[in-house]
Amino acid sequence: MSAVNFNMRLEAELKEKVTPILEDYGLTMPQAFKLFLNQIVKTKTIPLSFDYARETALTPKAAAKLLHSLKEIENGEYTEYETVEEAIQAMSEEANG
Known part of the structure; x- marks a missing residue:
């Protein structure tokens, strides 16, 4: 399968916020986006829920x-x-x- 280049523009603030989260998973931005696209192909849905250590409210x-x-x-x-x-x-x- 041949590869193609894909460029994306996004806000600097968004990139600054997402990069440390992806790094916690050991992922680069291109790796994460490729995972996202593969998940769309596999499930034929857009995944909108991701598991991550979120702040949880106290009972x-x-x-x-x-x-x-x-x-x-x-x-x-x-x-x-x-x-x-x-x-x-x-x-x-x-x-x-």
């Missing part, structure tokens, strides 16, 4: 616990530990009652 329960913990810290209601082992021991004791 309401987790958000409430986080806010409670922050208030405890602001009120000085916390314990400091000298070593990691000491902290792990305290967490283990808390978890096991």
Whole structure:
């Protein structure tokens, strides 16, 4: 199969934003675009959903616990530990009652 050149114009800001994401996947811009085109051919659809480590929202329960913990810290209601082992021991004791 013979290859052809394909040039594309896009905004500099878009290129700056997408490049580090593609690099996280180990891809160059041309490689990613070729994958995109191959997926269109394979599925005969345009893939609009991509898996990537996105920010995820906290559940309401987790958000409430986080806010409670922050208030405890602001009120000085916390314990400091000298070593990691000491902290792990305290967490283990808390978890096991």
